[in-house]
Amino acid sequence: MALRTVYLSVGSNVGDRKGALDQAIGALEQEQIRVVERSSTYETEPQDVRDQPWFLNMVVRCETRFFPLQLLTILLRIERELGRKRTRATKRGPRIIDLDVLLVGNTIMHTAELDLPHPRMLERRFVLEPLIEIAPELRHPETRELFSSYLGRVAGQKIRKVPT
Numbered sequence: 001m002a003l004r005t006v007y008l009s010v011g012s013n014v015g016d017r018k019g020a021l022d023q024a025i026g027a028l029e030q031e032q033i034r035v036v037e038r039s040s041t042y043e044t045e046p047q048d049v050r051d052q053p054w055f056l057n058m059v060v061r062c063e064t065r066f067f068p069l070q071l072l073t074i075l076l077r078i079e080r081e082l083g084r085k086r087t088r089a090t091k092r093g094p095r096i097i098d099l100d101v102l103l104v105g106n107t108i109m110h111t112a113e114l115d116l117p118h119p120r121m122l123e124r125r126f127v128l129e130p131l132i133e134i135a136p137e138l139r140h141p142e143t144r145e146l147f148s149s150y151l152g153r154v155a156g157q158k159i160r161k162v163p164t
Contacts, residue, residue, distance in 0.1 A: 043057075045159070125157035
């Protein structure tokens, strides 16, 4: 079975944020989701629920044999194992870990469980900036535009690269 290139967003704004990112990446590797490249870590202001701590975010490029819905199931399990409790009330609130499927190759799919490409990625500087860092020539599967062309639309969102 062929390997798929996938891009995932990894974020945390509760507790040891950096440790949560590292644990999540380790868990991906244990699940046969090989992390090929990771962006810098960015500290970013919350977008939807503003009254919460700032996030640490990054994007990782991975290779896997899993299909998109299989991948989503694994990511949700990793989140649970790392202590995330998903409820309606906490959907966009503080979270110890947040793993989102951004892209699976050029797959376009819209199901009740998963939309690809991620439906809000073009509205999120904390996704676009690290994605462009590791894949500057990557194009949106539906519009075929370079992801970098969308960055100007989110320039007002506060973000800073965390020193290594």
